[in-house]
Every structure is written in C-alpha cells, then in structure tokens.
Amino acid sequence: MAPQLDAYFSQVDSLSEHFINRLREAVAIPSVSAEDERRPDVVKMGEWLGSQLKSLGAEVELRPLGKQPGKEHLDLPPVVLARYGRDAKKRTILVYGHYDVQPALPEDGWATDPFKLTVDDKGRMYGRGSTDDKGPVLGWVNAIEAHQKAGIDFPVNLLMCFEGMEEYGSEGLDDLIEAEAKKYFADADAVCISDNYWLGTEKPCLTYGLRGCIYYSIEVSGPGQDLHSGVFGGTAHEPMTDLVKLMGTLVDVDGTIRVPGLNELVAPLTDKEKALYKDIAFTMDNLYESLGSTTGIHADKERTLMGRWRFPSLSLHGVEGAFSAPGAKTVIPAKVIGKFSIRIVPDMEIDEVNKLVIKYLDEQFAKLGSKNSYKTVVQHAGKWWVASPAHWNFTAAGKAVERVWGVKPDLTREGGSIPVTLTFEQATGKNVLLLPMGSSTDAAHSINEKLDRRNYVEGIKLLGAYLHYVAEEPMVEQ
Amino acid sequence: MAPQLDAYFSQVDSLSEHFINRLREAVAIPSVSAEDERRPDVVKMGEWLGSQLKSLGAEVELRPLGKQPGKEHLDLPPVVLARYGRDAKKRTILVYGHYDVQPALPEDGWATDPFKLTVDDKGRMYGRGSTDDKGPVLGWVNAIEAHQKAGIDFPVNLLMCFEGMEEYGSEGLDDLIEAEAKKYFADADAVCISDNYWLGTEKPCLTYGLRGCIYYSIEVSGPGQDLHSGVFGGTAHEPMTDLVKLMGTLVDVDGTIRVPGLNELVAPLTDKEKALYKDIAFTMDNLYESLGSTTGIHADKERTLMGRWRFPSLSLHGVEGAFSAPGAKTVIPAKVIGKFSIRIVPDMEIDEVNKLVIKYLDEQFAKLGSKNSYKTVVQHAGKWWVASPAHWNFTAAGKAVERVWGVKPDLTREGGSIPVTLTFEQATGKNVLLLPMGSSTDAAHSINEKLDRRNYVEGIKLLGAYLHYVAEEPMVEQ
Numbered sequence: 031m032a033p034q035l036d037a038y039f040s041q042v043d044s045l046s047e048h049f050i051n052r053l054r055e056a057v058a059i060p061s062v063s064a065e066d067e068r069r070p071d072v073v074k075m076g077e078w079l080g081s082q083l084k085s086l087g088a089e090v091e092l093r094p095l096g097k098q099p100g101k102e103h104l105d106l107p108p109v110v111l112a113r114y115g116r117d118a119k120k121r122t123i124l125v126y127g128h129y130d131v132q133p134a135l136p137e138d139g140w141a142t143d144p145f146k147l148t149v150d151d152k153g154r155m156y157g158r159g160s161t162d163d164k165g166p167v168l169g170w171v172n173a174i175e176a177h178q179k180a181g182i183d184f185p186v187n188l189l190m191c192f193e194g195m196e197e198y199g200s201e202g203l204d205d206l207i208e209a210e211a212k213k214y215f216a217d218a219d220a221v222c223i224s225d226n227y228w229l230g231t232e233k234p235c236l237t238y239g240l241r242g243c244i245y246y247s248i249e250v251s252g253p254g255q256d257l258h259s260g261v262f263g264g265t266a267h268e269p270m271t272d273l274v275k276l277m278g279t280l281v282d283v284d285g286t287i288r289v290p291g292l293n294e295l296v297a298p299l300t301d302k303e304k305a306l307y308k309d310i311a312f313t314m315d316n317l318y319e320s321l322g323s324t325t326g327i328h329a330d331k332e333r334t335l336m337g338r339w340r341f342p343s344l345s346l347h348g349v350e351g352a353f354s355a356p357g358a359k360t361v362i363p364a365k366v367i368g369k370f371s372i373r374i375v376p377d378m379e380i381d382e383v384n385k386l387v388i389k390y391l392d393e394q395f396a397k398l399g400s401k402n403s404y405k406t407v408v409q410h411a412g413k414w415w416v417a418s419p420a421h422w423n424f425t426a427a428g429k430a431v432e433r434v435w436g437v438k439p440d441l442t443r444e445g446g447s448i449p450v451t452l453t454f455e456q457a458t459g460k461n462v463l464l465l466p467m468g469s470s471t472d473a474a475h476s477i478n479e480k481l482d483r484r485n486y487v488e489g490i491k492l493l494g495a496y497l498h499y500v501a502e503e504p505m506v507e508q
Numbered sequence: 509m510a511p512q513l514d515a516y517f518s519q520v521d522s523l524s525e526h527f528i529n530r531l532r533e534a535v536a537i538p539s540v541s542a543e544d545e546r547r548p549d550v551v552k553m554g555e556w557l558g559s560q561l562k563s564l565g566a567e568v569e570l571r572p573l574g575k576q577p578g579k580e581h582l583d584l585p586p587v588v589l590a591r592y593g594r595d596a597k598k599r600t601i602l603v604y605g606h607y608d609v610q611p612a613l614p615e616d617g618w619a620t621d622p623f624k625l626t627v628d629d630k631g632r633m634y635g636r637g638s639t640d641d642k643g644p645v646l647g648w649v650n651a652i653e654a655h656q657k658a659g660i661d662f663p664v665n666l667l668m669c670f671e672g673m674e675e676y677g678s679e680g681l682d683d684l685i686e687a688e689a690k691k692y693f694a695d696a697d698a699v700c701i702s703d704n705y706w707l708g709t710e711k712p713c714l715t716y717g718l719r720g721c722i723y724y725s726i727e728v729s730g731p732g733q734d735l736h737s738g739v740f741g742g743t744a745h746e747p748m749t750d751l752v753k754l755m756g757t758l759v760d761v762d763g764t765i766r767v768p769g770l771n772e773l774v775a776p777l778t779d780k781e782k783a784l785y786k787d788i789a790f791t792m793d794n795l796y797e798s799l800g801s802t803t804g805i806h807a808d809k810e811r812t813l814m815g816r817w818r819f820p821s822l823s824l825h826g827v828e829g830a831f832s833a834p835g836a837k838t839v840i841p842a843k844v845i846g847k848f849s850i851r852i853v854p855d856m857e858i859d860e861v862n863k864l865v866i867k868y869l870d871e872q873f874a875k876l877g878s879k880n881s882y883k884t885v886v887q888h889a890g891k892w893w894v895a896s897p898a899h900w901n902f903t904a905a906g907k908a909v910e911r912v913w914g915v916k917p918d919l920t921r922e923g924g925s926i927p928v929t930l931t932f933e934q935a936t937g938k939n940v941l942l943l944p945m946g947s948s949t950d951a952a953h954s955i956n957e958k959l960d961r962r963n964y965v966e967g968i969k970l971l972g973a974y975l976h977y978v979a980e981e982p983m984v985e986q
C-alpha cells in the first residue's frame with residue numbers, strides 16, 4: 031500500500047518559512063573548510079547542527095578527527111554522528127552530507143553577501159552553501175521536524191553522518207567510516223547521499239554512477255637552473271620541448287585516448303544500457319549553454335552523455351615550472367611538470383591503467399632520444415562507482431520522486447567523482463543512492479550559489495517521502 | 509708607431525683604489541629601473557654620473573625622456589649625454605653604457621649587501637651593477653681622469669650616451685638615438701659598447717655578432733569559461749590538447765626547427781667562418797658547468813658555439829592560462845596561450861620568418877580538425893646584428909687587448925640580443941664594437957653579481973688603450 035503522505039506534505043508547506051529561516055541561520059555561519067582562519071566557524075557550524083538535531087530528540091555525537099595533517103596547529107572539525115530512532119522493526123537508513131562550504135569572497139563578483147541568505151522574487155535563495163550542501167543536510171533535519179509536528183510516525187531509523195571537511199578533501203573521514211561500518215553504522219540497510227544536482231533544471235534524477243579519476247605528473251628536467259634562451263638556445267636539450275611532445279601523444283583533439291590497451295579495459299556498451307540514454311532530459315543546447323560555446327565533440331546527446339558518464343576521458347591541465355604569466359620571458363625552464371588526469375569507468379582497474387599509462391609514456395620518452403631526465407608519477411587515484419538502479423533503494427526513491435514531482439526521475443551518472451560514495455559502499459556493503467535536491471544552475475562552487483525555494487521545499491518532501499517508500503519497498507532487485 | 513701607454517697604465521694602477529671607491533659610490537645608489545619606488549635613485553645615479561663627468565671637464569646634458577609609457581605618473585630617468593673634447597683633428601668615438609641596474613633583494617640569497625661594494629680576498633668586488641654596467645661606464649670616466657693626472661693628451665673626442673632604463677626595455681632610447689644621429693652624434697667615426705662579457709674567465713674577446721629574437725604567442729580558446737574535467741572531459745574540445753600538439757610540431761628534441769623553409773634562410777657556413785671557431789677559448793666542460801648538467805645537444809665545442817651564435821634556435825617558454833601551480837587541479841582551461849621564441853641569425857628577415865612560422869602553425873592547426881579558435885601572434889621582434897671584425901674599429905681594439913692582456917682576443921658572437929647595438933649601427937651608419945670588461949662568471953643578472961678587481965683595473969687600461977689605437981688605426985678593412 032502506498033504511504034499516506036498528504037499530512038506530511040502539508041506540514042512541510044506550512045513550516046516552509048521556518049525551514050528557510052533554518053537555512054538562513056546555517057548560511058550565516060561561514061564554515062569555509064579551506065581557510066584556516068575560518069576553522070572556528072566550521073566547528074561552530076558542526077555544533078549548531080548537532081544542537082538542532084538534539085533539540086528534535088536525536089542522539090548526537092560530535093566525533094573529533096584529531097589534527098589536520100600538514101597543519102598540526104589546526105583541529106579538524108568534528109563529524110556529526112546522529113541517530114533518530116531505535117526501533118528494531120524498522121529499517122535503518124544511513125544518510126551523509128557535509129556542513130562545510132567552499133570559499134566565497136564578495137570581491138569575486140557575488141551580487142549579494144554570500145553569507146546572508148537572500149531570496150529574490152523568483153524564489154532563488156542565494157548564499158554560500160545553500161545548495162552545497164547545507165540545504166540538503168537541513169532537508170533531513172526538517173523532515174524529522176515535520177513528522178513530529180504532523181504527528182506522523184517516522185518510518186525508519188535514521189543514521190546521520192555529516193562532515194565538515196568535504197570541500198577540502200574529507201580529511202579523516204574514510205578512516206571513520208571504515209572504523210564505524212560495523213559499529214555506529216552496523217544496522218544500516220541502505221545509504222542515501224544528497225550532495226549532487228539534477229542534470230537540468232526541470233527534471234529530478236537519481237544518480238547511480240560516478241567516474242573515477244587518476245591524476246598524473248610528467249616531470250622532465252635537465253639543466254641545473256633556468257637558462258636564458260639567447261645564451262643556451264640551440265646548445266642544450268630543453269625539458270619543455272620533451273614535455274609538450276609527451277603530452278601531445280596522450281590524446282587526440284577528438285578526445286580519443288592514445289594509450290594502447292586503455293580502451294580495451296572499458297566495459298562494452300550493451301543494447302540495454304544504450305537504450306537508457308535516449309529518454310534522458312538533456313539536449314545539445316544544454317551542453318552548449320554550460321560550455322559557453324558550441325565546441326562539443328559529439329553531435330548527438332546520447333554520445334555526449336556517454337562521453338561524460340561511461341567512457342574514460344583524458345584532460346591536460348597545465349605545466350608547472352614553465353613561464354605562465356602574461357607577457358614575454360625568454361626563459362628555458364630547467365624542470366617542467368606536466369599535469370594530466372584520466373577519468374576512469376567500469377571495468378578500468380587503477381593499477382592496470384597506471385601500468386599502461388606509465389609504460390606508454392616511458393616508451394614515448396625513450397623514442398625521443400633526449401638527454402633530459404624524465405619520470406611519470408601518479409599524484410592520486412580514485413576508483414569509479416556504479417550501483418544497480420534496480421536495487422530496492424533506487425526503486426523506492428523513484429516512487430518518491432514520482433509522488434512529489436509527478437514524473438519518473440531520470441537515471442543518471444556523473445562524470446566527476448564523489449569519493450565518499452564508494453567508501454560508504456565498500457565499508458558498509460550496502461547499496462548507495464545519490465538523491466539530489468538542487469538543479470544544474472545552482473552554481474555550487476561558483477559565485478552566486480543558490481538553491482531554488484521550490485527545490486528546497488519539494489526536496490524536504492522528497493527526502494521524507496523517500497524514507498516512507500524505502501521503509502516498505504520489497505527487498506528485491508527489480 | 510704604437511701608442512705610448514706606459515705612463516697611462518701606471519697612472520691607472522696608482523689611481524686604482526680611487527677608481528674602486530668611485531665604483532663603491534656608484535653601487536651604493538640603488539638605481540633599479542624596474543622598481544617604481546626606486547626611480548628617484550635612478551635619477552640620482554644619472555645626476556651623480558653627470559657631475560663626475562662635469563668635474564673632469566666634460567660637457568654634460570641630462571636629457572629628459574618624458575613620462576614612462578603605461579605609468580604616466582613616473583618620469584623616465586634622463587639620458588646622460590656628454591662630450592669630452594672638440595678637436596676637429598681628432599677622431600670622435602661614441603660610447604654607450606647604462607647606469608641603471610637589475611633588482612637585487614638580499615633575501616634572494618645575496619651573501620653580502622647588494623648595494624655595498626664588498627671586495628673579498630681574491631679581489632672579487634661584489635655588488636649590484638658592479639659588472640652590469642656601472643664598472644664599464646666608470647671605465648670611461650676613469651680613463652679620462654687617468655689621462656688628466658698623467659698629463660697625457662686624450663687621443664680622441666669622446667661622445668658618451670649613458671641611459672638609465674636599459675634593464676627595463678630602454679624605454680625612449682631608440683627615439684633619442686635616431687633624433688641625435690645627425691646632431692649630437694653627428695661626428696662619431698665609430699661606436700664602442702662595453703656591456704657584455706668574456707666567453708670564459710681568462711681570455712678577453714671582441715664581440716661582432718648578436719642573434720635577433722622573435723617572440724610568439726599561440727592562443728587557443730574554446731569554452732566560455734574554465735571547465736571541470738569530471739563534468740566536461742570527453743564531451744568538449746579542450747584548448748590545451750590542441751596547444752601542446754601545435755607546440756610539439758615546432759622543434760625536435762635535438763633543437764632542429766621544423767618550420768619548413770626556415771633553415772633555408774640561414775646564411776651558409778663558409779670554410780673561412782668555420783675556421784674561426786677552432787681556436788676560441790671554450791670547452792665542453794665550460795658548457796656543462798654553465799648548464800649545471802651534461803645535457804648538451806652537440807658533442808664538440810665548434811658546433812656548440814655555432815648553435816649558440818650563428819644558427820637559429822627555437823625555445824618553448826611556457827603556457828599562460830593553464831594550471832601552473834604545484835599540486836593537482838582538475839581544470840580544463842578555457843583559453844591557453846603558448847609562448848615560444850626563435851633566435852634569428854643572418855640572413856633571416858623578420859617578415860619572412862613570421863610568414864613561414866604563421867603559415868606553418870595555421871596549417872598544423874587546420875590539420876588537427878579542432879572546433880576551437882586559434883591564432884598565432886608576434887609579441888615582439890628584434891633583428892640580428894653582425895659587424896665586420898676586419899673593420900679598423902675592431903683591429904684597433906684587438907691591438908689594445910694584445911697590449912693590455914698580452915693575448916689576441918677571441919672574436920666572438922653572442923646568442924642573446926643587445927638591441928641598442930643595432931640601433932646605433934643603423935642610426936649612425938658607423939661600425940659598432942662590443943668590448944667587454946667583465947668575465948663569464950660575473951653573474952650579471954643573478955645574486956652575488958661581481959666584477960673582478962683585475963678586470964676593472966685592466967679594463968680601464970683597455971678602454972684607454974683602445975682610444976689610442978682607434979685614434980690612429982688606418983681607416984681600412986683588413
């Protein structure tokens with residue numbers, strides 16, 4: 031029997047100004063994790079969040095994570111661990127979010143004070159953290175409150191894990207998740223993360239896949255110090271010459287990766303998967319709008335979405351150690367470091383990819399016949415993640431979306447990575463669902479970040495509805 | 509009859525402490541032309557130099573050059589124009605030097621105060637400007653004084669042009685030289701510039717050639733703004749991919765320039781020219797020492813010197829607009845600008861080179877088949893310069909070197925450019941000689957710049973002796 035949600039929904043509607051004020055309070059705390067001097071505000075934000083949960087009757091722990099690696103004078107902000115409900119007859123859902131935010135300087139071009147929630151006449155609520163990720167985090171808090179005020183039994187036991195360092199590498203979080211997988215998180219039946227975005231602005235989605243990312247450096251060095259090209263040009267092997275040749279062998283202008291064997295690691299495209307792309311709400315104009323140009327590689331939306339989600343890509347990011355300022359400088363740089371990364375997808379294993387990439391570059395360098403020194407280094411590596419959208423966690427969420435928004439959600443992947451997703455899946459062994467609240471125009475890491483009032487209020491309904499559907503969804507793959 | 513110089517030489521020796529004190533006074537004025545807040549010191553240095561010359565009886569003018577282009581609140585420092593002697597029966601020699609210096613910050617690693625001349629027990633005189641170019645400029649002043657004190661008739665009319673903006677692009681100087689070529693400089697019979705260095709540390713040289721330099725930018729742009737490689741990698745043409753491919757087609761690792769037609773512009777190597785290289789005091793170990801490595805391209809010194817002096821070279825300097833910091837950033841840069849320059853030699857004409865380079869890059873970009881926008885731009889261009897070392901100006905200087913140092917000087921070129929050399933040659937139509945005072949280890953633009961006491965004192969003798977020899981050298985090519 032479908033859950034009875036009307037009373038919950040109208041309670042959310044009548045509490046909506048209260049919920050917006052709660053978001054306003056949260057945005058006013060500038061919890062920027064990347065800025066040392068804001069650390070007290072990050073901690074304050076964690077404490078504020080904990081007290082909100084406590085006042086609603088949740089059991090709350092602020093877990094210290096110790097000192098920040100490399101900055102031993104700084105305490106990491108605590109992870110807010112919370113539990114709402116201990117009913118053994120109910121399912122337990124673990125949710126994750128983060129209460130820290132990206133830096134925001136008014137002089138970067140904000141139209142309003144970034145730490146003052148400002149709602150315009152179209153219902154756009156501007157403020158740093160509004161959509162990433164304070165709005166979604168408060169979505170869970172608000173869902174609890176609306177149930178209480180409406181007198182509706184909460185459908186699940188809710189475990190919450192809210193961190194304060196997501197925008198600065200989630201320092202210390204992986205260890206905590208692994209340590210608590212069989213303890214604090216032991217009874218979780220499924221995981222839900224609300225920290226990404228719709229593909230567009232009108233249609234909700236459920237996200238079941240992310241690409242991984244391996245970041246490489248190519249180091250080439252020769253002379254003992256930077257040289258003057260007038261004096262040494264034509265007499266010495268120049269590291270920059272070698273480097274651009276190596277970088278130029280990695281990828282074609284149409285994005286084809288030229289490392290032999292790499293494409294063979296990619297899971298073949300099945301007809302069934304191919305069919306999924308046709309109906310997704312996305313157009314080439316959406317791409318061009320977000321690119322700010324029409325310099326897309328592929329002509330059709332299906333291949334474009336596949337290029338973003340399910341095929342690997344290789345991007346050249348830049349060169350460290352060479353001349354990079356405006357103007358003209360006649361330097362021969364002594365040591366240059368080329369940076370590139372590969373987005374990886376099923377079934378590319380990190381070790382295999384690294385072996386192929388390094389072997390290829392080693393061979394290319396040997397072919398050059400340069401006297402310079404050369405080395406390719408892996409800077410960091412993160413695996414891809416793909417869940418089954420047929421899992422009951424997803425089908426329940428799909429029903430909740432249909433109930434709140436009146437449409438079936440798109441099933442999407444993302445091209446970027448949210449490493450904590452894979453950590454939760456591997457540590458708990460449970461299905462992880464990405465259930466976004468905000469839309470593609472929210473400008474999460476840019477100036478003028480916003481969350482639409484509609485997405486916030488309907489999003490609170492959605493999170494609550496999801497908990498009702500997931501509480502009773504048959505535990506089978508469909 | 510060879511000039512009688514013994515009395516002059518012994519006068520220089522007995523005045524040597526006085527001359528070192530004069531250099532000490534000059535070094536103490538921090539005339540850094542690149543630093544706006546030092547501009548009063550640059551002006552002070554010009555005035556000090558003018559007063560030194562005036563007290564020796566020279567006619568001196570401090571010529572204002574107006575405001576600094578782009579920094580209209582700053583006056584350019586004056587050019588010190590001076591004349592010593594107006595005897596129509598004597599030849600007139602025009603000399604050039606500069607009284608401004610490179611920046612020098614103690615925290616860059618100076619072992620001593622850069623603006624306090626410090627003489628060590630090996631006679632190395634450390635201080636900013638000691639060798640570049642205050643020592644040589646004062647060489648001319650000291651030569652006048654030593655002649656006066658020794659009671660020797662000065663052998664020529666000496667015209668002097670000392671500027672205060674050489675280390676910052678010689679703003680305004682070209683216009684002045686062209687305007688005065690048929691006025692202040694009208695009676696010059698030859699030009700001498702002492703503002704470069706010996707090839708090594710033991711053997712003096714006369715320099716008769718410089719390479720020119722053309723500096724290019726390759727601009728590639730596509731997206732409207734920087735993109736996240738997770739979201740857009742694999743869906744959009746990336747400017748950086750195109751750029752490294754273009755840069756990679758310009759030059760081979762052994763320095764061979766791959767622009768078709770370019771090498772055909774280079775004057776063929778004659779047997780006579782080839783024979784000049786064998787005797788030059790230079791070894792591969794000299795190269796390796798200055799490189800700080802053994803990553804030289806050529807195995808022998810002759811080809812190495814030709815690579816530096818008489819063949820073109822192409823160096824890739826860097827990329828503007830891409831990620832250039834340490835660490836990892838997963839950006840797809842929206843617009844990248846690759847910088848490279850070509851050192852040009854006889855008979856490469858700037859226009860022809862530009863035409864070949866731009867045509868080649870245009871073709872290479874078209875071949876790529878990218879949707880990005882592309883443009884190659886010439887940032888600046890300076891012609892090469894080669895004088896005839898058989899000119900009487902050079903043969904006279906050669907005799908002076910032999911008299912002072914007891915060896916025939918090496919005839920050298922340089923790989924870099926000293927643009928004012930060509931300006932003087934073209935404006936006056938007279939032969940220009942580069943007659944260095946300092947040695948290859950003087951570290952002109954680095955920390956711990958120095959001039960050896962020996963090079964200073966013998967250099968004063970050399971400049972005076974040169975004036976005697978050039979006063980009576982038969983005006984024929986030999």
Ligand SMILES: [Zn+2]
Nearest residue numbers: 162163196225
């Ligand atoms: Zn986030």
Ligand SMILES: [Zn+2]
Nearest residue numbers: 162197474475
């Ligand atoms: Zn974020």
Ligand SMILES: [Zn+2]
Nearest residue numbers: 640641674703
């Ligand atoms: Zn100089």
Ligand SMILES: [Zn+2]
Nearest residue numbers: 640675952953
């Ligand atoms: Zn200089």
